[in-house]
Amino acid sequence: MNNSNPYKSAAQIDDLVHQMVDQLNARLAERHITNPLMIGIHTGGVWLAERLHRQMQLKEPLGTLDIAFYRDDFTRIGMNPQVRPSHLPVTVDDRHIILVDDVLQTGRTIRAALNEIFDYGRPASIILATLVERSGRELPIEPDVVGICPDLAPENHITLTGPEPLGLIIKESKHSPS
Amino acid sequence: MIIPNQSNIQLDAEGRLKHFLTIDGLNRELLTEILDTAESFAGVSERTVKKVPLLRGKIITNLFFETSTRTRTTFELAAKRLSADVLSLNISASSTSKGETLLDTLRNLEAMHCDMFVVRHADSGAAHFIAQHAAPHISVINAGDGRHAHPTQAMLDMFTIRRHKGDFSPLKVAIVGDIQHSRVARSQILALNTLGVEEIRIIGPATLMPADPESLGVKIFHNLEEGIQDVDVVIMLRLQHERMSGALLPSEHEYYQLYGLTDERLEAAKPDAIVMHPGPINRGVEMDSQVADGPRSVILQQVSYGIAIRMAVMAMTMQRQGGAQ
Numbered sequence: 001m002n003n004s005n006p007y008k009s010a011a012q013i014d015d016l017v018h019q020m021v022d023q024l025n026a027r028l029a030e031r032h033i034t035n036p037l038m039i040g041i042h043t044g045g046v047w048l049a050e051r052l053h054r055q056m057q058l059k060e061p062l063g064t065l066d067i068a069f070y071r072d073d074f075t076r077i078g079m080n081p082q083v084r085p086s087h088l089p090v091t092v093d094d095r096h097i098i099l100v101d102d103v104l105q106t107g108r109t110i111r112a113a114l115n116e117i118f119d120y121g122r123p124a125s126i127i128l129a130t131l132v133e134r135s136g137r138e139l140p141i142e143p144d145v146v147g148i149c150p151d152l153a154p155e156n157h158i159t160l161t162g163p164e165p166l167g168l169i170i171k172e173s174k175h176s177p178s
Numbered sequence: 179m180i181i182p183n184q185s186n187i188q189l190d191a192e193g194r195l196k197h198f199l200t201i202d203g204l205n206r207e208l209l210t211e212i213l214d215t216a217e218s219f220a221g222v223s224e225r226t227v228k229k230v231p232l233l234r235g236k237i238i239t240n241l242f243f244e245t246s247t248r249t250r251t252t253f254e255l256a257a258k259r260l261s262a263d264v265l266s267l268n269i270s271a272s273s274t275s276k277g278e279t280l281l282d283t284l285r286n287l288e289a290m291h292c293d294m295f296v297v298r299h300a301d302s303g304a305a306h307f308i309a310q311h312a313a314p315h316i317s318v319i320n321a322g323d324g325r326h327a328h329p330t331q332a333m334l335d336m337f338t339i340r341r342h343k344g345d346f347s348p349l350k351v352a353i354v355g356d357i358q359h360s361r362v363a364r365s366q367i368l369a370l371n372t373l374g375v376e377e378i379r380i381i382g383p384a385t386l387m388p389a390d391p392e393s394l395g396v397k398i399f400h401n402l403e404e405g406i407q408d409v410d411v412v413i414m415l416r417l418q419h420e421r422m423s424g425a426l427l428p429s430e431h432e433y434y435q436l437y438g439l440t441d442e443r444l445e446a447a448k449p450d451a452i453v454m455h456p457g458p459i460n461r462g463v464e465m466d467s468q469v470a471d472g473p474r475s476v477i478l479q480q481v482s483y484g485i486a487i488r489m490a491v492m493a494m495t496m497q498r499q500g501g502a503q
Contacts, residue, residue, distance in 0.1 A: 066218065069230035069493075079497045085218040119227035 003172045007150070007158065010165035013131070016147035017048070020129060021055045023145045024098065027127060033096040036127075039063040041113050042084050044102030044160035048131050051166075052100060063088040070112035086116065093121035102160040104130040104146075107139035132158055132168065187309055195494045197309045199320045200327040201368035209336065209372055215490035216337050216483070222259055223485065232493055233262035236293040240266040241283075241308075242321070243299040248457055248481060249321050249331070253296050256488035265292070281311060288313050294496060295319070302326035302361075317495040319488075325361050331456055332365035334487040336373060338480050339411055342452050346373040352399075352406045352447075353378070354437060355415030355464060356386040362456050363415055371395045381405035382437060385426040402437050406447045414439055414455045414464045430463045439465040441472065452476045 008016070028036060037060050040049025046064050053062045068074075068083040099113060110128060117123060129145040134152050152158060157171040186203040190196045195208065222230055238257040242250055250266060257264045269283065287295070294317045297305040302324030309318040322328040336346075343349055351370055357363045357380045370378050378396040380387065391398045399405030406412055417433060427433055439453065453469055455477045461467050469475060 068218070069222075069232045074232055074497065079215070079493060083215060083218045085221045087221070115231070119225055119229065121226050 004169045005171075006167060007170045008148070008168040010167060013147075013166045013168065016131060017051050017055065020131070020145055020147050021052060024052065024056065024127070024129060027144055028096075031096070031125070033125075035059055035096075036098050037063060037090055037092065037095045037123075038098045038100060039065055039088065039113075039117070041099070041101045041109060042066040044131075044162065045100050047160065047162040047166060048102055049100035050163075052098075052129070061089045063090070065113055065116055067109060067112040067116055070116045072108060072112070088117075088120050091121055092117055092123045094124050097123045097126045099126050099128050101128075101130050103132040103134065103158055104128075104141070104143050105134050105136040107137050107141035110141045111139050131160065134158060187306070194497070195491070197305075197318045197320075198329055198491045198495055199305050199309060199318065201329050201332055201365050201372065202327070204372065206372050206374065209333070209369060212333055212487070212490050212494065213337055213340055215494060216333075216486040219259075219489040219493075220483065220486040222489070223482065229259050229261055231261045233257070233260040233496055236260075236262040236496060237291060238262045238264050238294040238296065238492065239287055239292045240264065240296045240321075241269055241287075241298070242267065243269045243297075243304070244322070246298055246322070248484070249298065252481065252484040253319075253321060253330075253488050256485050256492055257296075259485065260489055260492055262293075262492075280308075284308065284312060288316065292316065294492065296321050298322045300324055319491060319495065322361055325359050325364070327365045328361040328456075329365050329369075330484070330488055330491055331362050332369040333491070334480055334484040335366055335413065335454060335456070336369050337483045337487050338454060338476055339452075341479075341483070342476065343410055346370075346375050349375040349411060350377045350379070350409040351375055351411040351413065352381055352409045353396075353413045353415065354381040354402065354405070354439065355417060357382060357415070358386050358388050359418065360415050366413065367394050367396055379405050379409065383427065383433075402439070403443055403446045406443070406451075409447050410451055412439065412444070412447055412451055412453045414453065414459075416456065416458065417460060417463050430460070434463050438463065439469050441466065441468050444469060444474065454480060457481065 038049055038053050038058055040046035040062060042064060049062055065086045066084045068079060101109060127144045130143045131147040133143050133146040133149045136154065155173055157173050159169055161167045161169055188195060188197045188199050222228055240250055240253055254264050254266055295308060296319045297308055298321040303326060304323045305318055305320035312318060320327055320329055353363050353366060367378055379399055380396045381399045381402055384400060387398055388394060451474060453475045459470055461470060470477060
């Protein structure tokens with residue numbers, strides 16, 4: 001049996017997004033980056049990136065990434081039938097990239113996303129922004145900008161729901177999260 | 179939802195593709211899943227690195243008992259874009275000529291730890307036979323068997339149609355040529371019916387038409403202009419030269435006079451109709467060069483899309499090959 005409980009409402013997530021925009025702008029100023037390229041990871045990362053992209057009024061169109069073909073568990077759990085095409089409208093060569101995802105846990109999604117980005121070209125730098133940073137890291141990957149860091153037990157699974165309105169829910173599961 | 183079907187060896191217990199041998203027995207959801215997956219693979223060809231790491235470490239063997247350039251090359255490219263290692267064996271020129279049986283050849287390839295066989299054979303049912311006798315971890319893809327089936331060709335044609343027309347349901351599709359002996363036509367008709375097009379017409383001389391058009395779900399026409407009236411898609415089939423010697427047709431010249439597609443005849447179709455051909459084209463037999471190279475021809479796109487479709491089918495049949503969840 002899985003129980004799912006609301007954790008953050010749409011309005012609370014809006015506040016977190018505002019904070020992330022401020023942090024991101026500070027980070028970009030620190031590094032003297034003026035025209036970054038934002039890339040969201042399907043599906044939740046794209047929902048979040050759409051909001052950040054709009055509020056930061058970025059000039060370049062938003063890129064999207066589906067890392068299904070780069071997962072390290074493909075031969076174990078198979079392919080997600082809902083794979084969406086990755087779409088990077090602008091070349092990544094020599095660009096400063098803001099990579100956006102909803103939840104950072106094991107770090108394996110980000111590892112896959114980094115590999116995929118490098119198959120498109122050689123970016124100048126990549127900043128990682130995630131709405132949720134939680135325990136459970138299996139790879140040496142840390143975010144630069146974070147919305148919230150909840151203290152969660154391993155059996156608690158946090159998910160972003162959307163696209164409209166956004167919500168964060170926590171599911172209790174007997175299975176270890178993927 | 180895909181209903182598990184134990185009698186269909188193409189599907190595993192959960193109804194997922196294990197082999198890809200024929201369109202027969204696959205439902206609309208599964209065909210759509212193949213098209214959707216191919217859609218995401220199509221983008222890989224446009225990148226700096228035209229590869230994804232999905233099948234890294236896997237060995238895919240092309241077993242071609244019958245010659246083919248386009249099909250073998252696109253299967254090879256598809257496998258390489260998935261990061262698999264590829265062996266291409268031209269069997270007619272190797273073991274069988276030394277007297278080795280097919281099963282012995284298979285056992286040897288299994289001993290080399292191959293994970294997938296892509297099979298083309300002049301006998302109907304060859305890929306099915308190999309799927310039945312190969313080790314359980316091996317997936318088999320049919321790259322054309324006799325007069326039976328050529329499912330990846332049919333799916334790349336469906337992909338081409340969907341890219342140009344979007345929805346299948348309002349479409350009228352004409353297939354012109356030797357329907358009776360064509361594995362491509364057989365697979366196309368099954369796929370078009372499964373995906374739910376409005377009407378399928380087959381056009382050609384009576385000697386090259388199937389005996390049972392009703393059971394195939396198609397309408398027969400013997401006149402080209404009549405048959406392509408208001409269609410959205412015209413698929414021309416290659417006329418095989420051996421049909422001439424078999425006395426089924428008088429001459430290439432006469433065939434072209436009656437069934438060759440020209441710009442003039444194409445006027446009968448819808449103004450935005452697309453023209454397809456599985457290749458290789460016999461210019462001046464099935465169609466005029468002006469049509470083949472003209473604005474409505476999507477023949478070269480079919481070749482490019484063939485890579486994406488073959489990547490999709492390879493990836494889908496190879497998933498869960500690593501063992502338990």
